Amino acid sequence: MAFTLYSLLQAALLCVNAIAVLHEERFLKNIGWGTDQGIGGFGEEPGIKSQLMNLIRSVRTVMRVPLIIVNSIAIILLLLFG
């Protein structure tokens, strides 16, 4: 039962990194999840797919700079403490 808070933090960092490195042109557009392909009209409510696309786009926009900082800290800590 080695599921600790620290492993949760590691997993979260890896997931956010994964979202941040998705390439717009080569990947997301090919599966129809590009940022300019989304948004329907002013419908009643957005479906799950457009919510997910919005989420990916906002995570990529918001977390670029903090991710640089957090990744640098993680690299330094892993180098120091293994």
Add this chain to the structure above:
Amino acid sequence: MHPAGAAAAGTLRQPSKRRVPVSQPGMADPHQLFDDTSSAQSRGYGAQRAPGGLGYPTASASPQAAFLGDPVSNMAMAYGSSLAAQGKELVDKNIDRFIPVTKLKYYFAVDTVYVGKKLGLLFFPYLHQDWEVQYQQDTPVAPRFDVNAPDLYIPAMAFITYVLVAGLALGTQDRFSPDLLGLQASSALAWLTLEVLAILLSLYLVTVNTDLTTIDLVAFLGYKYVGMIGGVLMGLLFGKMGYYLVLGWCCVSIFVFMIRTLRLKILAEAAAEGIPVRGARNQLRMYLTMAVAAAQPLLMYWLTFHLVR
């Protein structure tokens, strides 16, 4: 005052005569601060010093008065204190945005009657009729007033008790070591965090307009620790059969409890009448409620099965 008259009057006057010169400079100093600088900022500072100044002997009061009588340092101190007050206000406001500290106190406003009724509900929710919380506008309902309101006292106590009972169970099997306690606590907290994040993500994806706050969600998800404690204790007393029986009972109870509680929060419009409304949106919400409720027994089993041999 009247030294000649006081001396003639006798000893009764003398203590008062001795007391007055001591207190008078103390009382005079704040007034001197008022009169000296005559600026609006020093008034508050002078009033703050007045109660303290009364008790001080004259020796320490006068150098302080001389230091603070200087208008520049007085203004600097007033500016510093106003800056500190502004900074404190800013920090409080920002912390309140991320962790609603002011709302937390409502979740701990419990009394014995509420705790008893809530524990009864957690073990036997089948006869309870009305699951709706009496609506209150912007502050959370204190659980003292409504048995349906979520609280954080029971989940917090149950979590700590779970860690202790896990240590006890490991100890009876000679598998105990102190760092295992920390490991159990960390593991349970990690699962709780993962659950909360997963539910928040799915609530966002399904665009549910709900008044279910994060703290409410943590409270509801923390109620399963009560069943886990019951199962492990019975497993300690009566072996595996007792563990499975009690855990099965608690799993079904928590399932029913969660469905009945979350139905009112997530399926707000449709559930009020109790009529299952057809439609893709409501069906998705119903699936979400069932998934959240079904995750509870799974986690209850996963977090306790290794403790009972």
